[in-house]
Amino acid sequence: MKRIADSAVRRLSLYLRFLEEFESRGLTTISSDELAARGRTTSSQVRKDLSFFGSFGKRGLGYSVAELAARLRQILGLEREWQVIIIGAGKIGEALAQYRGFSQRGFRIAAVYDSDPAKIGRRIDGFVVRSIDTLRADQAKRSADIAIITVPAEAAQRVVTLVVQTGIRAIMNFAPIQLQVPDNVAIKTVNMAMELEGLSFALSNR
Amino acid sequence: MKRIADSAVRRLSLYLRFLEEFESRGLTTISSDELAARGRTTSSQVRKDLSFFGSFGKRGLGYSVAELAARLRQILGLEREWQVIIIGAGKIGEALAQYRGFSQRGFRIAAVYDSDPAKIGRRIDGFVVRSIDTLRADQAKRSADIAIITVPAEAAQRVVTLVVQTGIRAIMNFAPIQLQVPDNVAIKTVNMAMELEGLSFALSNR
Numbered sequence: 169m170k171r172i173a174d175s176a177v178r179r180l181s182l183y184l185r186f187l188e189e190f191e192s193r194g195l196t197t198i199s200s201d202e203l204a205a206r207g208r209t210t211s212s213q214v215r216k217d218l219s220f221f222g223s224f225g226k227r228g229l230g231y232s233v234a235e236l237a238a239r240l241r242q243i244l245g246l247e248r249e250w251q252v253i254i255i256g257a258g259k260i261g262e263a264l265a266q267y268r269g270f271s272q273r274g275f276r277i278a279a280v281y282d283s284d285p286a287k288i289g290r291r292i293d294g295f296v297v298r299s300i301d302t303l304r305a306d307q308a309k310r311s312a313d314i315a316i317i318t319v320p321a322e323a324a325q326r327v328v329t330l331v332v333q334t335g336i337r338a339i340m341n342f343a344p345i346q347l348q349v350p351d352n353v354a355i356k357t358v359n360m361a362m363e364l365e366g367l368s369f370a371l372s373n374r
Numbered sequence: 375m376k377r378i379a380d381s382a383v384r385r386l387s388l389y390l391r392f393l394e395e396f397e398s399r400g401l402t403t404i405s406s407d408e409l410a411a412r413g414r415t416t417s418s419q420v421r422k423d424l425s426f427f428g429s430f431g432k433r434g435l436g437y438s439v440a441e442l443a444a445r446l447r448q449i450l451g452l453e454r455e456w457q458v459i460i461i462g463a464g465k466i467g468e469a470l471a472q473y474r475g476f477s478q479r480g481f482r483i484a485a486v487y488d489s490d491p492a493k494i495g496r497r498i499d500g501f502v503v504r505s506i507d508t509l510r511a512d513q514a515k516r517s518a519d520i521a522i523i524t525v526p527a528e529a530a531q532r533v534v535t536l537v538v539q540t541g542i543r544a545i546m547n548f549a550p551i552q553l554q555v556p557d558n559v560a561i562k563t564v565n566m567a568m569e570l571e572g573l574s575f576a577l578s579n580r
Binding site for chain 1: 465472550568
C-alpha cells in the first residue's frame with residue numbers, strides 16, 4: 169500500500185465522526201462537498217483521502233453514510249477490540265485509565281503498570297496497579313496490542329525498550345521526549361507543551 | 375504573513391527541542407542535514423520550514439544552535455509568559471494543572487474552574503477550584519490568554535462559547551467533540567481516542 173500521511177489518517181478519523189453525526193441525524197447519503205464543509209476542508213481533499221482505499225460513492229449521488237462509515241471503521245482497524253496497557257500510574261495515566269472514550273472505540277484498557285512500590289497494588293477505577301516487573305510474564309500470557317506510556321521523561325526510553333521487547337508494536341507516548349523505536353513499531357507522541365506552543369504561535373503571529 | 379500549516383508549526387517545536395538537546399551536548403553549530411536526521415525528515419523540509427521566517431544560517435556553515443533556538447522561541451511566542459486557565463477539574467484537568475512541562479515553557483496555570491459544587495473549593499496542587507460563574511469577572515481583572523477545556527463533551531460547546539465571550543483567543547480542547555469558534559480564535563483539539571486510531575490504523579495496515 170502507498171504510504172499514507174499521519175495527517176490523512178487523522179482526517180479519516182474525523183470523517184468517521186462526521187458520518188456518525190450525520191447517521192444520528194438520519195441522513196443516508198452525503199456528498200464530498202458536505203463532508204468537506206463539515207471538516208472545513210475541500211471536497212477534492214476528501215476525495216483524495218478516500219481514494220487511497222479504493223473507490224467510494226457514485227458520481228453525482230454521493231456516498232452512502234452507513235457504507236462509508238463501515239469502510240472507514242475497517243480501514244482504521246476499529247472492527248475489532250484492541251488490548252491497551254498503560255505504563256505509569258501517575259495523574260495522566262490514571263486519567264487515561266478512566267477515560268470512557270477509549271472503550272467506545274474498542275480500545276480496552278487491560279492493565280496499568282508502575283514501578284513505584286507506593287503505587288503498585290493501588291486500585292484505580294477497577295484496575296489494581298501492577299508492577300512493571302510482571303510485564304514480560306503478563307505479555308507472554310495476554311499479549312496487549314498497544315502501550316500508553318505515561319512515565320516521567322527520564323524513564324521513558326527504558327520503559328519503551330522493554331515494551332518493544334515484549335512484542336508490542338504500537339506505542340502512544342505522553343512523556344515529553346522523542347523516543348527511539350525500531351522501524352516496525354508505530355509510535356505517536358502527545359506532547360502537551362507542544363500543543364500549547366501551537367496556540368502561543370497562533371497568538372503571536374496574527 | 376503567509377499561512378503556515380499546523381504540521382509545520384509542530385516541526386518548529388520539534389526543531390527547538392532538538393536544538394536544546396544539541397546545546398546541552400555543547401554543540402554550537404548544526405547543519406540542516408543533522409537537524410533533519412534527528413527529526414527523521416529531509417534537509418529540504420527543514421530549510422523550507424525555516425524559510426517561512428526569513429533566512430537563517432550560512433551556506434556551508436550551518437546554523438548557530440543558540441541563535442536558531444532563540445529565533446524559534448521568538449517565532450513560537452515563547453519569550454513571554456502566557457496565562458492559562460483550565461476549565462473542568464476532572465481527572466484530565468487535574469493532571470494538566472499539575473503538569474510541570476507547562477511552566478518550563480512559560481505556560482503558567484492561573485486558575486482551574488468547574489461547575490460542580492462538589493469540586494468547587496477543592497484544592498488541587500496549590501489551586502483552589504473556582505466556580506465557572508466567576509470566570510467573566512475574573513477575566514475582567516486578569517485576562518488569561520489560553521483556556522484548556524477538559525469538561526465532558528455535552529458541556530464543551532457551552533463552555534467554549536462563554537470562554538470566547540470573555541475575550542480568550544486560544545483554546546485547547548480535550549473534549550471528544552469538534553467545537554465551533556469564531557475565525558479569530560485559535561483552537562486545537564486533542565482527541566485521545568483519535569490518537570489511538572492512528573495506531574490501530576498502523577497495526578491494521580502493515
